[in-house]
Amino acid sequence: MGSVSARRLAKELREIQSEGCPVGITLVDASDFSKWLFTIEVMGNSQYQGEAYTLQFRFDAQYPISSPAVQFVVTDGKEAPVHPHVYSNGHICASILGSEWSPVLSVIAVCVTLQSMLASCKKKERPADNDRYVRTAPDNPKKTLFHYDDDT
């Protein structure tokens, strides 16, 4: 069980260790193959200048056939970026994490996509349905069927 997922994550980790992460992305913790943590900063001019956020990946044995569960960490004093597609509980509404997930995508590819999602933000605001969603949201964001309202 999970041998493909372990092999694949080991390979991704080896690549990160040998080639390093893209600018603004830092691997914080990858001590096992169930949960990884990264910090994300948006480089250059943006709404999020000088801010750093922690991104959490959770993998199941079906990874990469099934997408990882990805969210911003909102515990230990950390907060989710204020963004029209990020809920205050850290859940992210991005099609790449749901219907557009491809097993070819990697952890780093997801980080880069989310980094550019933040970079292209014009106005810092929460999704319109934030309060309602956060009240009833499942623990695992993968259980939510997000409605993707644009090309994020």
Add this chain to the structure above:
Amino acid sequence: MSSDYEFSDGEEAYSDDEEMIDGTQDEEDDSQDEMEMDNFGDDFKVVPKGKRKPYEVEYESLSQHSVERLMQRDVDHICGIFGVDASVASLLLRHLKWNKEKLIEKYMDNATAVLVAAGVTVPEAVPLAVKPSSRRPTTRGLTKPTKSSKSPTLAYTTPKALQRTTSRKSDEPFVCQICFNDAPDMQTLALDCEHTFCSDCWTDYVVSKIKDESEHAIRCMAEGCALVCPDPFIHDLLVPAPGAPVGDADKEAQNEKAWLRFQELLVRHFVGCNSNLKFCPYPSCTNTVSCPSASSKSSLTTIVPTVSCGARGIGSEAQEVSQSQQLGLGLQGKEHKFCFGCPIESDHRPVVCGVAKMWLKKCRDDSETANWIKSNTKECSNCQSTIEKNGGCNHMTCKKCKHEFCWVCMGPWSEHGTAWYSCNRYDEKTGVEARDAQSRSRASLERYLHYYNRWANHEQSAKLSLDLYAKTEKKMEEMQITSALTWIEVQFMKKAVEEVDKCRQTLKWTYAMAYYLAKGNEKELFEDNQRDLERAVEDLSELLESPIEAENIPTLRQNVTNKTVYVQKRNEIVLEDTANGFLEGRWRWNTVVEGFDDPEEVAI
């Protein structure tokens, strides 16, 4: 929706399923136990087949296989016109929600665009220089758009066996970009787009899409690639070719299950695209009901399309209950009844879908205020000790002080023996007067609670009918021992319990109906019929709960049989009169109901 999904190609088309249709669609009454019923009287006879009552709709139940044949007919039709393979025709039809006219129109207009949008061909594979208009087909036998010469491999637009692609640049070994396996003997696969991955990854991916996401349009695994896996591709992945080496048994079982599920998903999608069809909502049932007379929204103001898929029971028990059905009681063998017109998974006759939905929504919204009523316990109005309702009958006797009272209105039962009606009707005049000083909202809440109380009571009683079934079964056994009656001769008890159950269902919904009916003669007549039915049901219900003594059995049997017939008649009257009222447009509401004329004055 396409208009030519008629299901009338005669008997022949469904001959395989005749057994299923003939044997199971019938009302329970004319099944085998009805014939046994006849042993002790003709009273339980039902209307001969073919004669429909005003509250019944014409429908047909179809097995998954029958629906697949309908799909195949459309696929063949498109193959004939476009000259494409069945798997391509299927993807095109699915893409356009099985609307053949629209597909033909769009395809004639721009075949390339439709093929790309449906995930059949890769955009680049079609030379853009060729103007769509010059390629417009004018006759049958249209050919597929030519593939770019750079892709010589036969891909999955043709239902050939799996491409065991081995022709790669031979200088560097292939590494699957998903699992990073690079074994030299690894089997690899690709769709037309040539995005190649190992066959294990393909299989895991396809299984996961089917199992976890119920997806019937499974796209290529490559990022952003819109090609959809054709059915033969999926088949070959999931179903091992005959003579193939035996692999992991668990995995093969799982794959086979996924293939069956995939076929069910295709049928579900087809059924969902056709307003004449509805998939049975019962768990793990794969039957479909065809009911063209209820396919339009406007028809739902004149009929209540209660249908049954033809199967009974839940899940794997389904097949076996048909035999045990005759031997014992029990709800697990219940037929799959549901409403064709709305998501309510039960028979909500006599009230139409729109009103039923309004009522359920109101109950949900007001559930907090009404919660206390739903509670299964009440206090004795005489000695205040807590009493739990544990049978379907409203006649309660306090165990402690022997006080007899009515569960619904809490009034003494003595007043009910001859005047049960005081319990079914909300006396609006005295009610309004008594609450004169109180606010309007308070009055309307109480009005609502009056109807809700009675609604919930019948629902509660119906839920308790499982206990009643068990108790009755025991009684039937007792009777065989204490009297000379045979098993068949004690069936009258079972029939009575079933009838009570059925009538409570009707009564329940009559309260939803009465809540919204505008004041006037029509409403009074409706409530008269409701009262007569309610009285008859409570009467029979009480009789069923009375203790049995050996010497009384013949009288009891006569009594129960008579009352069952009477209850059945009262139920008929409520259902028929209400249904006729809808057909005649006789009912007026005290609020706005979709599809009906607005009320002249919104008076409660």
